[in-house]
Amino acid sequence: MKIVIIDYGAGNIQSIKFAFQRLGYEAILSKDAEGIMTADKVIFPGVGEASSAMKKLRESKLDQIIPKLKQPVLGICLGMQLMCHSSEEGNTQGLGIFDVDVVKFSNEVKVPQIGWNQITNLKSDLFKNVNEKEHIYLVHSFYAPLCKETIAEADYGLGYSAALRKDNFYGTQFHPEKSSEVGERILRNFIETIHTPN
Amino acid sequence: MLTKRIIPCLDIKNGRTVKGINFVDLRDAGDPVELAEIYAKTGADELVFLDISATEERRRTLADLVLRVAEKVNIPFTVGGGISSVEDVDILLHNGADKVSINSSAVKNPQLINDLVAKFGSQCIVVAIDAKQINGEWIVHLVGGKVPTTLNLFTWAKEVEDRGAGEILFTSMDHDGTKDGFANEALARLSTELNIPIIASGGAGNMQHFTDTFMEGKADAALAASVFHFKEIEIKDLKAELKRNNIPVRL
Numbered sequence: 001m002k003i004v005i006i007d008y009g010a011g012n013i014q015s016i017k018f019a020f021q022r023l024g025y026e027a028i029l030s031k032d033a034e035g036i037m038t039a040d041k042v043i044f045p046g047v048g049e050a051s052s053a054m055k056k057l058r059e060s061k062l063d064q065i066i067p068k069l070k071q072p073v074l075g076i077c078l079g080m081q082l083m084c085h086s087s088e089e090g091n092t093q094g095l096g097i098f099d100v101d102v103v104k105f106s107n108e109v110k111v112p113q114i115g116w117n118q119i120t121n122l123k124s125d126l127f128k129n130v131n132e133k134e135h136i137y138l139v140h141s142f143y144a145p146l147c148k149e150t151i152a153e154a155d156y157g158l159g160y161s162a163a164l165r166k167d168n169f170y171g172t173q174f175h176p177e178k179s180s181e182v183g184e185r186i187l188r189n190f191i192e193t194i195h196t197p198n
Numbered sequence: 199m200l201t202k203r204i205i206p207c208l209d210i211k212n213g214r215t216v217k218g219i220n221f222v223d224l225r226d227a228g229d230p231v232e233l234a235e236i237y238a239k240t241g242a243d244e245l246v247f248l249d250i251s252a253t254e255e256r257r258r259t260l261a262d263l264v265l266r267v268a269e270k271v272n273i274p275f276t277v278g279g280g281i282s283s284v285e286d287v288d289i290l291l292h293n294g295a296d297k298v299s300i301n302s303s304a305v306k307n308p309q310l311i312n313d314l315v316a317k318f319g320s321q322c323i324v325v326a327i328d329a330k331q332i333n334g335e336w337i338v339h340l341v342g343g344k345v346p347t348t349l350n351l352f353t354w355a356k357e358v359e360d361r362g363a364g365e366i367l368f369t370s371m372d373h374d375g376t377k378d379g380f381a382n383e384a385l386a387r388l389s390t391e392l393n394i395p396i397i398a399s400g401g402a403g404n405m406q407h408f409t410d411t412f413m414e415g416k417a418d419a420a421l422a423a424s425v426f427h428f429k430e431i432e433i434k435d436l437k438a439e440l441k442r443n444n445i446p447v448r449l
Contacts, residue, residue: 018269048319107393110418112321112364114395116201116243116448129241135201135448137274139296139321139364156200178296180238186411 003191004039010078011045012177019177023188029065033065040071041191046078050102050142051090053078067095072194075168080127080164080171083143089142098164098171102146109157112141114129117154119162119174124151125193126163126170126186134182136174138164143173168197201446202412203243203419204433205397206426208233210279211251213259215427227329231266236274237426241433243448245271246299246367246421249279250342255278259288267392276324287314291322298325299367305347305354308361315362324397327355327362329384330371336384343371351384352391359392359422366392367421369399375381377403377425384416389416397421405431405439412445 003020005013007029020027027043030036044066046053057063066073066083075083084094087102094102105111116135119127138154144161146153152163154173164171170190176183208215208230213232234245247267249260257280264277278299287298303357304311304325314323328343329336330352336351357367368388370381380401389396395418398411402422411417424432437447 009235012291012294012296014265015268018294019272021269022272047321049316110393110395112394113200114321114365115203115419119199126246128213134298137276141320175274178272 001041001191002039003043003046004030005043006036006066007031008049008053008056008062010056011076012047013045016043016045016076016177019184020191023191023192024132024185031060031062033061036062036065037069040196042069042071042073043176044073044079044083045198046076046082048078048079049090050078050081050087050092054082054092054094057082061094067097070168070192071196074190075169075171076177077140077175080173081144083164083169083171084144087142093153097143097169098147098166100144100149100161100164102142102144104142107158112139113156114139115154117174119152119154119164120195121153121177122141122151124163124165124187125169126165128189128193129185130182130189136172136176136179136182138162138174140173146197158167170194199446201243201448202417202440203397204241204436205242205244205246205419205421205446206237206242206410206433207246207248207399207421207423209423210247212262213263216250216407230263231270233427234267234271234275235431238271241437241449242273244273244419245275247275247279248299249277257270257286257289261293264290264293264295272437278326282310284313286397287318291318297322297324299364301326301328304358305338305340305349308357310350311358311361311363313377320362323363324365324367325358326367326369327351327358328369328371339371342373343369348418352387355388355392359394363394365395365397367397367399370401373401374399377402379403379407380411380415380417380420382411385415386418387412389418395419402431405436408436409443409445412440413443
């Protein structure tokens, strides 16, 4: 099992690496096309600001590689947002994998949302052995609205996408690597239950 | 629904956990990584490590500690204490800290907040503010509450938000160590005037104090040290009590 974390200079990579280590898997970092394309599972992390992260992806030409991947890909937090059509943050054009536009929370709620929220309406094997309303950890100011690719919802002033899926591409707005035992179950599912389609 | 967070704070000196009573009298409360793991397993929502050592080795010791914590702990954690540059923050986040907290360095150089936010994003920049009342006005203090500034708490907090900080950790020096409850009036005002999350700190003595700071103080999270370290309050019991009071918590 080759698990690769895309290393493009915008992510809490160490935490993800350690999370897999706690599950008994070694994840390796890679920034080159060959290393990423030969992986069994790809993790696409991201923290920080959307337009500068997208710029880094373009500079390394990873924006061309990621949408063509055939194996399961898991975008986390900003990684998930960059897989969307666009983001209101820095007027960023995304990778266009998920057909949804990322927008900012209104001032009706505190922004950023920081903390533990519940996931509901779970619709994927990614959430095998995860119950409705279990808590996951999030830190974000922008969100993907509910859409046909939504596989988990959260509520923060309004319902929005806590996770998305299209074909082999998965994305979580929350941080599974920081979401205690629930997050560990989700990461384990991604590694052990989700497979490359034949 | 977003839950209210319970955050044990681990004061760190030379890689060991200590807890200051009014920031002066220090008592040993164990190994930080071991303690952090226990808290993660027993229901803490987040952890704060506050480094209070003043040696030249401090930076490396703290970076090493962050790496050891990130390896073992599966909940988010914040690191603070003596952080004064983009480079300081870079190594701590790189080693696995989720957020960093800055205090005196932000007062001395407010532009640092903007610089950190531009490089790392609002979500990981916490500004800690220590304040106490002088003639009825909340005044920001530095150096663990020993040195008064000319800054008004609410004015400074607003500036911190405007400069892009993602969260404020407010410690009332009047309440810290008293075990008499949090500064709920000031907290409620901060929470109303600002639109970023506020962490309440200083004054936790019993479970009712936590209920009060979430209800009356409108806090988004509550931080405490000694009541947790010395098992005066078990987080599991605290959360059950909060839930009974209809406060959303992660059980």
